[in-house]
Amino acid sequence: MSLLNEETPNITLTFSLPPDFIAPLDGDSETIIDIQVANANQPIKVKNWRYPSITDGQFSFSFAHHYLDISVKYRINIQMFHNQQPLLLEQDYFVIVNHAPYHQTLHLSPIGYLYVEAQEPKAVAAEQAVTVSLHETGNPEVELVRVTHDEQTATSFYLKYDPDDVVPGKRYALSGIENRYHQRISVSPGPIELLPAPQPASSRLLLTFNQWLDTPLRLFTDTIGKIR
Incomplete structure (x- = not known):
């Protein structure tokens, strides 16, 4: 499936979701993709796209x-809404383009999943596996989930957590340890809200009204019917 605008497509982004993520079929749905140039003195808006559908x-x-x-x-922000509730974690993705045409895959994190990058790709022996912990920011003892990767490579993966264990609006962090020598390794993303704080009804109404005022022309392709 492709969401292509009417200009020459020189940069292509593939958005990837977890294999077991299923987009809701009913209700009111919307996908918003916002792109800005981030390495100027002030961010330059490239464009904002809205689609009346979501997909998996x-x-x-x-x-x-x-x-x-x-x-x-480029700074990329994408969000999917179902009945005005966000389905994805609030994250910015950065894409550096030296020459076009250019292609990059971005792994999205729905609520309940966090895409983790733990180290550079290389072979890792079982006894050198990495352990990754998701915990409260500044309080590593309060863990949501801990996983150990003992595959031939420990590079990037989806870390599942239970949203019912998360405090809405609270920020959580990742930490990683290489198990053989107990050395800390870098893990991304940085501190992040795993569940958005509930918005007052008045704020939701104002957001809906502002989106209605700012809604551009919706674009469709011959494959848009495949989007739920």
């Missing part, structure tokens, strides 16, 4: 790259 699995999205002979850092 993988889908592609393309936009034009208007810069030549310079490196451009």
